[in-house]
């Protein structure tokens with residue numbers, strides 16, 4: 001099984017391979033890079049084990065109550081959009097933007113977990129063994145300047161989850177707003193200024 005919640009839009013846009021190369025069952029939320037309403041989907045390979053029937057049965061009458069048809073209609077619209085050429089462009093630009101944002105932050109001396117990114121996500125070590133600031137401090141400073149990010153633990157974090165060592169950035173929302181590589185350079189510069197302020 002693969003949960004592709006975070007990268008579903010990259011899969012739909014053709015920037016990431018289909019998880020069905022590895023999985024019989026694929027789950028996803030609809031409200032992340034797939035850019036739809038808050039909802040979830042379960043896909044399964046049709047096979048001799050009849051996984052699809054078992055899943056259908058477990059969902060209803062097993063788990064789910066009355067369907068929210070407004071929400072289901074919105075899922076359909078999101079999936080129609082995800083099948084369009086414009087969505088392919090969006091997925092490609094998300095990755096390009098993340099690559100530039102990551103590179104610009106690294107140029108300014110920030111350590112990224114995994115040394116960079118291949119997706120829309122960037123995990124920045126803001127603590128840097130005590131030379132920097134905590135993730136909570138970083139996210140609250142950025143929020144005051146209109147940049148909303150998550151605080152996030154980093155691998156082998158010595159700090160606590162409520163005040164971890166890093167922040168997590170994603171480029172999907174800014175890409176939807178039409179931002180390109182040159183804008184990412186500006187955003188990286190601004191983030192760097194805010195985090196370094198004494």
Ligand SMILES: *Cc1c(COP(=O)(O)O)cnc(C)c1O
Pocket residue numbers: 003005006029038
């Ligand atoms: C985002 C996500 C969910 C659902 O999150 P909500 O935004 O709280 O609805 C569930 N599972 C995974 C793996 C996710 O990434």
